[in-house]
Amino acid sequence: MPAKTNPSDLVRRVRKGEHAAASRALSIVVDDGKDSEALAKEFFKASGSVQKIGVSGPPGVGKSTLTGRLVGHFRSKKLKVGVLMVDPSSSISGGAFLGDRLRIMEHATDPGVFIRSLASRGMIGGLTYAIFGAIHVLESLGCDKILIETVGTGQDEVEIASVADTVLYVTTPSMGDEIQAMKAGAMEIGDLFVVNKADLAGKDKAIADLKAALGLGHSAGQAVKAWEPPVLATSAKDGDGVPELAAGLEGHWDHLKKSGEGRARLKRQHATELQFWIQRRVIKSALERVTDKNLEELVARKTDPASLGRRLLK
Amino acid sequence: MDKPLRVLIAKPGLDGHDRGAKVIVRALRDAGFEVIYTGIRQTPEMIAAAAMQEDVDAVGLSLLSGAHLTLFPAICKELKKKGLKDVLVFGGGIIPDEDVKPLQKAGVDAVFGPGTPLQTIVDYLKGKLAVAR
Ligand code: B12
Ligand SMILES: Nc1nc2c(ncn2[C@@H]2O[C@H](COP(=O)(O)OP(=O)(O)O)[C@@H](O)[C@H]2O)c(=O)[nH]1
Ligand SMILES: [Mg+2]
Numbered sequence: 001m002p003a004k005t006n007p008s009d010l011v012r013r014v015r016k017g018e019h020a021a022a023s024r025a026l027s028i029v030v031d032d033g034k035d036s037e038a039l040a041k042e043f044f045k046a047s048g049s050v051q052k053i054g055v056s057g058p059p060g061v062g063k064s065t066l067t068g069r070l071v072g073h074f075r076s077k078k079l080k081v082g083v084l085m086v087d088p089s090s091s092i093s094g095g096a097f098l099g100d101r102l103r104i105m106e107h108a109t110d111p112g113v114f115i116r117s118l119a120s121r122g123m124i125g126g127l128t129y130a131i132f133g134a135i136h137v138l139e140s141l142g143c144d145k146i147l148i149e150t151v152g153t154g155q156d157e158v159e160i161a162s163v164a165d166t167v168l169y170v171t172t173p174s175m176g177d178e179i180q181a182m183k184a185g186a187m188e189i190g191d192l193f194v195v196n197k198a199d200l201a202g203k204d205k206a207i208a209d210l211k212a213a214l215g216l217g218h219s220a221g222q223a224v225k226a227w228e229p230p231v232l233a234t235s236a237k238d239g240d241g242v243p244e245l246a247a248g249l250e251g252h253w254d255h256l257k258k259s260g261e262g263r264a265r266l267k268r269q270h271a272t273e274l275q276f277w278i279q280r281r282v283i284k285s286a287l288e289r290v291t292d293k294n295l296e297e298l299v300a301r302k303t304d305p306a307s308l309g310r311r312l313l314k
Numbered sequence: 315m316d317k318p319l320r321v322l323i324a325k326p327g328l329d330g331h332d333r334g335a336k337v338i339v340r341a342l343r344d345a346g347f348e349v350i351y352t353g354i355r356q357t358p359e360m361i362a363a364a365a366m367q368e369d370v371d372a373v374g375l376s377l378l379s380g381a382h383l384t385l386f387p388a389i390c391k392e393l394k395k396k397g398l399k400d401v402l403v404f405g406g407g408i409i410p411d412e413d414v415k416p417l418q419k420a421g422v423d424a425v426f427g428p429g430t431p432l433q434t435i436v437d438y439l440k441g442k443l444a445v446a447r
Contacts, residue, residue, distance in 0.1 A: 020397055023369040031317040094318055095343040101364065102353035108360040108367075115367055119318065119348045 007035045011042045014140050019114055022141045026116055029133035032280070036133070043136035048266050050139060051253045052146045054164030056189070061170045062196040063149050065236035068104035071113055072239075073246045074145050082138030083115040085149040086128055096120070100149055114141060120151055127151070127159050129280050132273040135163070161189035162272035165265055166252045168245075170194045171210065173202035187213060190229055192248050198233035198241060207231050227255050286312045319443050320370040324352040324361040326389060329379035334407060334428075338374060341432040342439070358385065362392035365401060371443050375405035375422070382409055383416065390421035402442055406430070 010028075013021035025043070028036050053070075055063045067083060074081045085100035098117035107113040116138075120128045127150055128134075138146050150160045161167050169190030174197075193214070195206045210231050230248050234241035256262030289312050297303045323339050325332060332354050342349045350368050352361060365373050373393065375386055382405070390403055405417070406426040414425050423442065426435050 020366055023367050027369045033317075089318075089348075090343065093344050093346045095346040096318070096348045097339060097343045098348060098350045098368075101368075102351055105352055105356065105360055105364070108352075108363045109357075115364075117348075117350050117368060121318075 007038045007042075011039065011140070014043070014137060015046070015142070017142050019111070019141075022114060022137055023116070025137050026134055029137060030118065030128070030130040032130070040133050040136065043133070043140045046140045047136045048139075050144055050146060051166060051249070051256075052135060052148060052164045053249055054160040054167045055147060055149045055170065056160050056167060057170035058175070061172045061175070062236045063170050064100040064103035066170060066194070066196055066234060066242075066245075067100075067147050067149050068107065069234075069236050069239055069242045070147060070246060070249075071104060071107050073242050075107070075110060075112055078112075079144040080112045080142055081114075082141065082143035082146045083113070083149070084118055084131070084134055084138070084146070085115070086118045086120055086131070086151050088151050089119040089121050091122070094121075114138060114143065127163060129276045131163055132269070132276065159272070162268050165256055165262065166191045166249055168192050168194060168249065170196050171206065172197040173200050173206040175206065191227065191252050192245070193229055193231045194241075194245060195231070195233045196236055199235040199237055203233050207233060226259055226261070227252065282313070318346060318348045319372070319439075320348045320350070320368060321372045321374060321439070322350045322352065322361070322365050322368055322370045323374045323376065324356055324364070324389075325354045325376050326356050326358060326361060326385040327377065327379060327381045328355060329377055329381065329407075330354055331378040331407070332376075334378065335376035337432070338376065338406065338435065341436060342374075345436040345440070347439070358388040358392040361389050362396045362398065365393060365398055366396045370401065371446070372402040372404065372439060375403065376407050377405065377409070378407040380408065382407070383413055386417050386422050387420035394421075400446065402439075402446065404439070406435075 010021055010025050014025050025039055029040055055067050057063055064085065071081050071083060087096055087098045087100060089096040096119035098119060101115060101117050104115060107115065116134065118128050118130065118134060123129050135146060148160070148164055167189050171193065173195060193210055195203055195210065214229060232241060232245050232248055234245055256265065294308055298305065298308065321342055323335050325335050335351065339349050339351050350364065350370065352364055361373065375389060377385060386405060393401055393403065403422050404424045405422050409425050409427060417425060424438060
């Protein structure tokens with residue numbers, strides 16, 4: 001994959017909507033290759049105006065299949081869609097099986113859909129450091145909606161709430177007991193909740209459990225919340241409930257735009273993007289400079305962690 | 315740290331034999347590759363579009379049905395049409411020896427049949443892609 005392209009030409013082609021250019025740009029940004037910062041600067045300019053929808057939830061609940069359904073729905077409204085699907089990298093081999101794409105191959109040849117699989121590459125929390133850079137490429141490409149599927153680890157993927165505008169949390173009827181056991185974390189980040197696989201038995205109980213777990217419904221004296229997360233049922237297998245889900249997502253987007261919450265979230269996203277940049281550039285690079293000699297010096301008490309740390313950060 | 319190599323494993327045509335493809339996916343992942351799998355029943359256009367969007371270093375085709383002489387060259391053509399001239403194409407499955415030459419002529423770099431040690435395939439890919447970089 002030789003990168004013969006010059007950055008400004010690449011940016012121009014991405015803005016024109018060329019998939020091949022977007023693909024190349026994504027690799028450069030994600031791999032942190034040559035010109036990645038020059039590109040990222042340009043792509044950031046066009047960012048922040050379309051809805052980024054995070055699709056989160058435990059493995060196997062149907063996130064990828066449902067994402068495919070939403071792509072189909074948005075396409076029926078003539079919207080351009082970008083999809084980022086994150087899967088975990090093996091901490092041992094560094095390799096990854098990026099298996100989400102196979103659930104939405106039906107959209108592979110649609111020129112209005114761009115799908116990219118990303119490996120988490122060492123980051124915990126369901127995402128990858130490069131997620132913002134990747135999002136900004138899709139924003140520049142002219143996508144009207146961006147779907148982000150995160151690693152379904154269950155409880156510790158709170159980060160998606162600092163990346164997406166709207167978080168869709170997916171569960172299934174068979175998860176009733178687990179839902180009740182869920183306390184903080186995942187349940188707090190959802191702006192919409194979906195009981196997928198509603199074609200299977202137990203849908204109504206799952207919805208009731210979910211509502212109970214969320215503490216939905218107002219008790220006396222409690223102020224009406226500006227946004228009450230809806231609990232919806234879908235079958236990604238049959239497509240049932242998908243239009244209602246899409247309407248719910250649009251409703252949340254309207255809420256964000258009207259309430260000022262949208263701007264607050266954008267600010268939080270930028271704070272997270274900055275945090276990722278600093279983690280990648282400063283902390284990681286300082287840690288990579290630690291040599292065995294440094295450690296020997298510590299053992300020999302020739303230096304101490306604070307002095308060494310300061311030296312490494314210079 | 316080097317960035318991981320990316321490989322698309324694809325099953326073109328109507329062939330439903332997917333065990334071999336899945337074995338390859340797992341072997342490559344365990345060898346440090348980022349592997350994208352398309353699933354079965356893919357057209358050459360779908361495979362080429364996925365290879366383009368995923369910006370992969372190589373495309374591995376798996377076919378046991380006997381349709382490789384038409385499908386593999388069609389995929390190579392489709393990849394070129396998308397401007398993916400540098401992507402390494404390789405394959406495996408039930409492919410008679412006498413078909414290997416024509417496949418290579420069409421742009422399939424190498425073919426691995428049943429019984430090939432997985433390490434052979436991993437070494438081949440790492441060797442080829444290291445040179446390409
Ligand atoms: C298991 C099997 C099935 C299973 C498949 C289960 C599944 N989900 O995969 C079932 C029972 C469903 C099945 C059905 C059929 N089968 Co069948 N099946 C086999 C069998 C016995 C073994 C295949 C297998 O899984 N091997 C194990 C895996 C790990 O090996 P592999 O796939 O060869 O992969 C290795 C290499 O080839 C290579 N490789 C494979 N892909 C790739 C890709 C890359 C990139 C690389 C580098 C390497 C590589 O590496 C792998 C690991 O070593 C073979 C006979 C045989 N001995 O091969 C017949 C065989 C493939 N089947 C055959 C036939 C005809 C059929 C049917 C049409 C039968 C029928 N009339 O209904 C159907 C068609 C199904 C369909 N939808 O396509 C024929 C194909 C004949 C041909 N090519 O001309 C075979 C060869 C049997 C025969 N001798 O006649 N089959
Ligand atoms: N019965 C049923 N199965 C589904 C539904 N949605 C997805 N599945 C199946 O659930 C499995 C996991 O789906 P996938 O989308 O990969 O889940 P993910 O891991 O959350 O992304 C696959 O076998 C899907 O076919 C649904 O609505 N009903
Ligand atoms: Mg998935």
